[in-house]
Amino acid sequence: MKSMNVKFSINAKSYEMDVDVRKSLMDVLRELGYTSVKQGCGVGECGACTVLVNGTPLDSCLYLAVWAANKEIRTVEGECKDGKLTAVQDAYVEEGAVQCGFCTPGLIMSSTAFLEKNTVEDLSSEEIRKAHAGNLCRCTGYQTIVNAVKTAAKK
Numbered sequence: 588m589k590s591m592n593v594k595f596s597i598n599a600k601s602y603e604m605d606v607d608v609r610k611s612l613m614d615v616l617r618e619l620g621y622t623s624v625k626q627g628c629g630v631g632e633c634g635a636c637t638v639l640v641n642g643t644p645l646d647s648c649l650y651l652a653v654w655a656a657n658k659e660i661r662t663v664e665g666e667c668k669d670g671k672l673t674a675v676q677d678a679y680v681e682e683g684a685v686q687c688g689f690c691t692p693g694l695i696m697s698s699t700a701f702l703e704k705n706t707v708e709d710l711s712s713e714e715i716r717k718a719h720a721g722n723l724c725r726c727t728g729y730q731t732i733v734n735a736v737k738t739a740a741k742k
């Protein structure tokens with residue numbers, strides 16, 4: 588087993604560790620206790636494992652942990668501050684966009700990245716759907732998610 592010493596930050600907390608070069612970022616995050624990062628398909632289809640790396644959403648099951656060296660990783664655990672939900676999280680609750688919840692951490696990260704990069708008022712449903720195309724949800728039918736992103740954008 589070959590390992591490499593890497594440094595990265597997760598939700599603004601610094602880590603330095605030896606990582607098996609074959610290990611996915613998803614596995615490393617889950618082993619460190621960031622279990623919001625879900626393993627769904629494990630092959631880049633479902634988006635349940637979505638995290639932000641330097642602000643970009645990606646499937647952490649397909650991303651080697653060593654590629655995250657010197658980068659900033661964000662998971663949903665780090666979004667809520669002092670027990671207060673973010674505007675995106677609030678809007679998901681308000682719009683009923685959370686049902687079983689398995690897809691929700693990944694979706695929240697995709698919505699968060701999308702709203703950090705776009706100005707709000709004129710977001711079309713089509714753009715919102717495109718930005719979340721990598722996140723599968725088996726429960727909501729997606730309309731409530733689109734509604735939640737629009738509501739969050741106004742907050």
Ligand code: FES
Nearest residue numbers: 627628629634648
């Ligand atoms: S578990 Fe990563 S995309 Fe499905």
Ligand code: FES
Nearest residue numbers: 687690724725726
């Ligand atoms: S809320 Fe159940 S999979 Fe999305």
